[in-house]
Amino acid sequence: MKKARFYGTIKVLFSTVCFLLSLNAVAQEKPDKPGASAQELADKLANPVASLISVPFQNNLNYGIGPFNGSKYTVNFQPVIPFKISDNLNLITRYIIPIVDQRDITGENTHQFGLSDATITAFFAPKAKGIIYGIGPAFLVPIATDKVLGTEKFGIGPSVLLMHQGKGLSVGFIANQIWSVAGNDNRADVNQFYTQIFFSHSYKSGANLGINAEITQNWEGNTTAISLNPSIGAVSKLGSQVIQFSLSPLIPIVGPRESRPDWGLRVILSFVFPQ
Numbered sequence: 348m349k350k351a352r353f354y355g356t357i358k359v360l361f362s363t364v365c366f367l368l369s370l371n372a373v374a375q376e377k378p379d380k381p382g383a384s385a386q387e388l389a390d391k392l393a394n395p396v397a398s399l400i401s402v403p404f405q406n407n408l409n410y411g412i413g414p415f416n417g418s419k420y421t422v423n424f425q426p427v428i429p430f431k432i433s434d435n436l437n438l439i440t441r442y443i444i445p446i447v448d449q450r451d452i453t454g455e456n457t458h459q460f461g462l463s464d465a466t467i468t469a470f471f472a473p474k475a476k477g478i479i480y481g482i483g484p485a486f487l488v489p490i491a492t493d494k495v496l497g498t499e500k501f502g503i504g505p506s507v508l509l510m511h512q513g514k515g516l517s518v519g520f521i522a523n524q525i526w527s528v529a530g531n532d533n534r535a536d537v538n539q540f541y542t543q544i545f546f547s548h549s550y551k552s553g554a555n556l557g558i559n560a561e562i563t564q565n566w567e568g569n570t571t572a573i574s575l576n577p578s579i580g581a582v583s584k585l586g587s588q589v590i591q592f593s594l595s596p597l598i599p600i601v602g603p604r605e606s607r608p609d610w611g612l613r614v615i616l617s618f619v620f621p622q
Contacts, residue, residue, distance in 0.1 A: 385553025385582045386515060388619060392582070392591050393517035393547045393555070395508055396439040396472035396481040398429045400620035401591075409597065411609025417451035419608070421463075432471075439470040439481060447496050461492030468506045468523065481508040485523040487537060489530060500530035502537045510545075517557075520544045538566040553582030555593075572602040576613065589619040 391397040405423040412419055423445050430438040445463040453459070465488040470481030485506040491497020502525040510519020520542055527537035540563070547557030556579055563572045580593030597611030 384551070386549050386551050388582045388589065388621065389549035389553050389555045389580075389591070390512065390515065390517060391621065392617065392619065393545075393549065393557070394479060394510065394512055395427075395441070395521050396429075396437070396470050396479065398431070398437050398439075398474075399427075400429065401427045401617050402620075403427075403591075403615055403617035406614045406616075407597070407611060408613075409608035409611040412449075412452055412607070413605045415451040415455050415457075417449060419447065419449040419452060421448075422446045435474050437472050437474065438483075439472050441468045441470070442466075444490075449496075453495055459493050459495050461496055463491050464488060464497045465490050466523075466525075470506065470508055472508070477511060477513070479508070479510050479512055479519070482506070485525055487525050487527070498527070498530070498537050499534045500527035500537045502527040515549045516547075517549075518546045536567055540564040540566065547578075555580050555582075568603075570603040572607065573600040574598060574602075574611075575600055578613075580615075582619075589621070591615070591617040591619060593617075 391399050392401065403423075403425045405425055407419075407421040407423070409419045409421075411417075423443050425441065425443050427442075428440050430440070432438050443466040445465070446461070447463045448460045450458050467486045467488060469483040471483050472479070472481035483506055485504050487498070487500065487502030489497055489499050489501055491499070504523060504525040506521070506523035508519065508521045510517060512519075522540070522542035524540045525537060541561075543559055543561050545557065545559040547555050549555040558575070558577045561572075561574050561576065565571075575598045576595045577598075578593050578595035580591055582589065582591050584590065593615045595613040595615075597608070597613055599607050599609070599611070601607075
């Protein structure tokens with residue numbers, strides 16, 4: 348019981364610290380211009396290359412992992428920061444910094460906690476309506492604080508986004524392929540493809556329903572992982588701060604036994620700063 352309480356306390360404290368850091372990081376941004384409707388914001392948030400600053404915290408809980416019935420809690424700190432290059436071209440930078448707390452994954456009564464490797468993506472995205480696209484590099488940055496949580500490899504590869512968006516409707520995919528180019532020679536090379544296929548529908552209230560499929564193909568290890576993730580969310584405000592909250596069960600379809608969970612849950616809280 349004491350162990351479970353300590354585990355839960357660490358999660359709460361860590362999430363709180365991340366929350367406070369995010370507020371401090373964006374405190375200097377200008378407030379949202381009036382007039383943007385809740386549905387317009389929901390549609391922008393469904394567009395990975397929309398020109399708005401957002402600071403999502405994606406909380407992932409997975410249970411029943413591997414032969415030791417392990418559990419894994421991951422907080423992905425995922426700021427999205429756009430840069431205007433010209434009147435018709437934006438550079439959208441996306442950062443994924445995972446903080447992982449896992450138990451009984453590598454063996455019975457084992458525990459690892461710390462940073463995992465970061466992924467940084469930059470999309471060059473022409474301004475467009477209807478059919479939207481972006482292309483650019485993706486980087487794997489070995490910042491893991493525990494060798495079990497990271498690859499100890501630096502990687503690079505292409506990333507692409509293609510989607511169609513109308514009022515209240517967003518459908519498309521985002522994908523990247525990363526190869527390791529440097530790092531610890533004693534660790535396995537990275538050769539991995541990832542794609543997320545998504546569909547969402549928004550409403551005037553700012554509520555949205557959606558579903559996405561995430562596919563990860565590890566060419567080096569010859570393994571495939573697929574999950575199907577329905578979601579429900581809403582755009583709202585905390586005081587003057589625009590936020591989006593969403594909830595999604597994680598349904599594993601395919602995956603290697605050593606890493607595939609029996610079930611999972613995703614909760615995302617995003618702080619939004621439209622430009």
